[in-house]
Amino acid sequence: MRALNRLSAIAVKKLAPGKYADGGGLWLLRRDDGGGQWFLRYTIHGRRREMGLGSIMEVSLKEARDGADKWRAVARAGKDPIKVRDKEKREAARNLHLLVDIAKDAFESRKAELKGDGKAGRWFTPLELHVLPKLGKVPVGEIDQRDIRDTLAPIWHSKADTARKAMNRLSICLKHAAALGLEVDLQATDKARALLGKQRHKAENIPAMPWSHLPAFYATLKDDNITHLALRLLILTGVRSAPIRHIHEDQIEGDVWTIPAEAMKGRRDATTEFRVPLSAEALAVIEKAQEFQRDGYLFANPKKGVISDMAMSQHMKRAGLEYRPHGFRSSLRDWLAEATDARHEVAETILGHTIGSSVERAYRRTDFLDQRRDLLERWASHVTSHVGKNYRARVRL
Structure with a gap:
């Protein structure tokens, strides 16, 4: 019996729900709903772990085997593949240095806590319309209060509520960048508010029929x-x-x-x-x-x-x-x-x-x-x- 490559691409598509070994710690979990997940079993420092390698809808058998080969080599070197992969993700995240990339990443990380994945509430819209056209291509670490002031000044009084939302979203983006390990001025939005001054616009109640x-x-x-x-x-x-x-x-x-x-x-x-x-x-x-x-x-x-x-x-x-x-x-x-x-x-x-x-x-x-x-x-x-x-x-x- 072969120790490796036990499965075939055709068999993967036809397998009934259950767990199937391809060999070398590579497994396929087929679900009742027709989907499936690749995962790698390995032992590191006496501890048995399982590492997800993607769904069968997105990762082919060959890609799963290539991934298993890569992470088995990491394990043989005495490193935990899961920790190594997490470190790689963090390092890649640090390269998301433009504000537009930070904003999109911040939005994605918050979708689950937003109503309708953030679509119904239009969480991203104030940034997309009023901030990113001017500051989107600027490295987030270079953004200061003067940049923010100049960007939001045209709507600070005329569209006060929209400007307030844009400022708040921008503050969240700066905090997100800091969490990724980037050097940013977390007080830039507060300083920009001081430069812009108190908003003159008064909120108006929605007209209601008697x-x-x-x-x-x-x-x-x-x-x-x-x-x-x-x-x-x-x-x-x-x-x-x-x-x-x-x-x-x-x-x-x-x-x-x-x-x-x-x-x-x-x-x-x-x-x-x-x-x-x-x-x-x-x-x-x-x-x-x-x-x-x-x-x-x-x-x-x-x-x-x-x-x-x-x-x-x-x-x-x-x-x-x-x-x-x-x-x-x-x-x-x-x-x-x-x-x-x-x-x-x-x-x-x-x-x-x-x-x-x-x-x-x-x-x-x-x-x-x-x-x-x-x-x-x-x-x-x-x-x-x-x-x-x-x-x-x-x-x-």
């Missing part, structure tokens, strides 16, 4: 198209636009919509799902939206993905309104305060806000679902008071 005007507006959303349906559901639930746009039929059970934790912006308890009670009107809207669903997404874009973030805003602009979709959350909150006796914690929970300290939340075992259901049913009655009974029948999925 809750008394909502029935008349809701009555105009009479077309059963995606934009009208999405706006209706946004108004009826008080949920932010992103979860609305990404609502999936698997998230709905009976008259409860469960939004995944990672989709809930602004919640400190980011591991907790959020349940939204659905009024009869909301369920009827969802039933209509199912006619447009694709891959389970109710508000699918006709071309690709889901309805865009701008679709609902553009509809309101075309209607000549100063209000924006996000403002309907304020409309609902004002209605709760002025037209109901809803307790503060119940009203805030309807909007998905985190209430109280971590200790208070630990002892609170309710999300006020039944109370919220009653209030949202009353809210639906208010906003549909000019509509008639077109969508009043309770429908369960």
Whole structure:
């Protein structure tokens, strides 16, 4: 029996799930899902270790054998292949000296902790639009406060929030570079802020339609198209636009919509799902939206993905309104305060806000679902008071 090269390229593609030895410590793990992983078993300093060599989708049998040969030689020299490879990665990382490379590397390392891998929140956008065009090709160690000041000065007051985000992202990039072992000025962003001065721009609240005007507006959303349906559901639930746009039929059970934790912006308890009670009107809207669903997404874009973030805003602009979709959350909150006796914690929970300290939340075992259901049913009655009974029948999925 051969000690090495026991497998063949054809056999690798046809093997059933399990572990298979190619010889010399090289193994193939085939998974139930059809994928597979190469790994090398070796013993160093009396300790048995396993080193991943890549998936069979990316690494061929020949490449796996070449890699095994390389790392077996390292082990014979008395060095731990895993530690040697990690050192090589660190040394390669130190060569990522341009800001554009550092920024991309910093973004990649943070994707897992960002909502939607950082795409929904556009983490990289402020850097991409306002920093990298001027400083991207500059070695990160050479960037100082004057460079940052000159880069962000054009938007420091006119686009204050964007400039603030760009400055914060740049600070993260400098810290990332320092963690890679590069010499950078970690105080460069603070010094740049001092040079730029206090921002004059005042944050403006998103225009919100008075809750008394909502029935008349809701009555105009009479077309059963995606934009009208999405706006209706946004108004009826008080949920932010992103979860609305990404609502999936698997998230709905009976008259409860469960939004995944990672989709809930602004919640400190980011591991907790959020349940939204659905009024009869909301369920009827969802039933209509199912006619447009694709891959389970109710508000699918006709071309690709889901309805865009701008679709609902553009509809309101075309209607000549100063209000924006996000403002309907304020409309609902004002209605709760002025037209109901809803307790503060119940009203805030309807909007998905985190209430109280971590200790208070630990002892609170309710999300006020039944109370919220009653209030949202009353809210639906208010906003549909000019509509008639077109969508009043309770429908369960």
